[in-house]
Each structure stands twice: as structure tokens, then as C-alpha cells.
Amino acid sequence: MPWSTSELAELAGTTVNTVRHYHRSGVLEEPERMSNGYKQYGARHLVRLLQIRRLRDLGVPLAQIESVGPGGDTPNEALLAIDADLAASIERLQRARAEIRAIVDGTTTTDLPAGFEDVARRLSTPERSLMLVYEQLYDPEAMADLRTMVETESDDGNAEFEALTADADDEARQRIAEMLAPAISQHITAYPWLSDPTEHLSKGPRVTAQTFLETVTELFNEAQLDVLGRASALARELATASSTATTADEAHHQQEN
Numbered sequence: 412m413p414w415s416t417s418e419l420a421e422l423a424g425t426t427v428n429t430v431r432h433y434h435r436s437g438v439l440e441e442p443e444r445m446s447n448g449y450k451q452y453g454a455r456h457l458v459r460l461l462q463i464r465r466l467r468d469l470g471v472p473l474a475q476i477e478s479v480g481p482g483g484d485t486p487n488e489a490l491l492a493i494d495a496d497l498a499a500s501i502e503r504l505q506r507a508r509a510e511i512r513a514i515v516d517g518t519t520t521t522d523l524p525a526g527f528e529d530v531a532r533r534l535s536t537p538e539r540s541l542m543l544v545y546e547q548l549y550d551p552e553a554m555a556d557l558r559t560m561v562e563t564e565s566d567d568g569n570a571e572f573e574a575l576t577a578d579a580d581d582e583a584r585q586r587i588a589e590m591l592a593p594a595i596s597q598h599i600t601a602y603p604w605l606s607d608p609t610e611h612l613s614k615g616p617r618v619t620a621q622t623f624l625e626t627v628t629e630l631f632n633e634a635q636l637d638v639l640g641r642a643s644a645l646a647r648e649l650a651t652a653s654s655t656a657t658t659a660d661e662a663h664h665q666q667e668n
Contacts, residue, residue, distance in 0.1 A: 413445070413451030413452060413453060414452040414453075415449060415451075415452070416431070416452070419456060419457060422457055423457060424464070425464060433460070433463060436473045438473055438477050439456070439459055440456065440459065442456055463476055470493065470497065471489075471490075471493055510525070522539045523539050524542055524543060524545075524546040526558060527558055527561070533566075534561060535569075535573050540630055541630060544626045547613065547614070547622075548612065548614055548619045548622060549613060552611060553604065553611035556602050556604075560598050560602070564598075565594050567590050567591070568591045569591075571583075572591065572638060575632070575634050576632070576634060578634070579634040587642075588638045588641035588642040589642075589645060591638070591642040592642045592645035592649060595642055596645075596653070598646075599646055599650045600650050600653060600654070
């Protein structure tokens with residue numbers, strides 16, 4: 412005895428709308444109609460519908476179910492691709508669970524990029540926020556360099572910079588800038604990409620510049636921004652002088668040889 416659409420859906424544990432959706436998607440064959448115009452489904456339709464439901468429960472997309480024939484001939488390539496996607500999802504979920512456990516246990520924090528936990532104490536709250544933003548702007552190689560910079564950077568001037576108020580006088584600003592400049596100069600020399608980060612950008616140069624400007628303007632007060640500008644200018648002068656001196660020494664050494 413043939414089944415109606417509603418009877419087929421009930422037997423398969425699904426809905427009439429789902430059966431119709433499978434028809435429209437081409438994964439379930441349309442049955443013949445009786446003289447009164449009603450569809451009549453047979454056992455092959457029920458078996459195919461149960462097969463589709465099983466594959467859907469496994470996470471197989473409809474587009475790939477279509478390649479799985481009514482006879483059960485399943486292309487290995489399609490299922491292997493699905494298996495790879497599932498493995499990647501499991502790995503991502505396991506990493507997420509591990510990070511959540513670490514946060515709960517207090518061994519990591521959410522206000523820093525992954526991998527920066529060991530240097531967290533060396534960063535102020537604004538600097539932590541800046542690192543989170545940097546992670547969206549720079550590639551992993553650049554982020555690894557930034558972590559190394561934080562790890563090896565001298566503390567000279569950091570406390571004074573953090574305590575600097577917006578109305579700090581010019582003398583204080585210049586003094587702190589001169590304290591910060593040597594470390595910035597060393598970074599510029601050790602990591603040339605800081606002067607031209609184009610190859611390490613995850614976003615376009617324009618978006619990166621706008622995002623950086625908007626972020627630092629909100630994180631630091633006027634005096635701190637002024638100090639950063641002065642320290643950067645001094646650092647570039649120190650880096651240029653050091654490079655010139657090194658070149659001169661090398662030339663002198665070659666002449667002696």
C-alpha cells in the first residue's frame with residue numbers, strides 16, 4: 412500500500428516540509444501520483460529518506476548527499492572531505508575547551524592574544540588592549556616578534572609613562588621620551604619590518620593605519636601620545652646614527668684589510 416507525504420514523513424520521523432525540501436534539493440526522487448493527484452510513496456522512497464536523514468545527522472551537507480546514490484554507493488572523496496572537516500571542528504572545540512579551562516583556573520587571560528600569557532605582567536592594561544588589536548592587524552610572525560620585544564624590553568620609563576597625566580609639562584614629556592627611545596631604537600634595528608610592516612599586514616595599509624590611530628587615541632591620553640611621538644622620532648635618529656656608525660666601522664675595517 413503506497414504512502415502519502417504525511418505518512419512517509421511520520422514513518423521517517425521528519426516533517427512534510429522537510430520531505431518537500433528534499434524534493435526541491437534533488438536528493439529525494441519525486442514519486443508518481445495517483446489518479447486523484449496525490450503522491451504515492453513506496454519502500455524505495457522511505458529507504459532513501461532514512462538514508463538522507465542518517466547522513467544529515469552526521470553533518471553531511473545536502474549538496475554532498477546528492478552524490479550519494481539511492482543504492483548506497485558513497486564516493487570516498489566526499490566522505491573523506493567531510494571527515495576532515497569534522498576532525499578540524501573537533502580540534503577547534505578541544506582548543507576552545509582547553510582555553511576556557513585555563514581561564515577558569517587563572518592560568519591565562521582573555522585580554523591578551525594567545526601566547527602572551529607569560530609576558531602579561533610586563534604589559535599595562537592599555538598595552539594589553541593594543542596587543543589584542545594588533546593580533547587582528549598583523550600576521551603570526553609579526554605577533555611572535557612583538558611578544559619577543561615585550562619579553563626583552565627594558566622597564567626604563569615604563570612606570571613613568573603609565574603614570575603620566577594629560578597635563579604633564581614639556582620637561583616631563585621630553586624626559587620620559589628620552590628614556591623610552593633607546594628601547595624603541597633597538598626594536599627598529601632588530602625588526603626592520605616595524606618601519607615598513609606591509610608584508611606582515613593581515614588587513615590593508617589604510618585600514619591598519621586608521622585602526623591603529625583610533626585605538627591609541629582612545630587608550631592613551633594627550634601627553635602619552637605626545638611622548639610616544641617624541642620617543643619614536645628620537646628612536647629613528649638613534650637607529651640612523653647607529654647604522655651610519657656601523658657602516659663607517661665596516662668600511663674602515665675593509666680598508667685596513
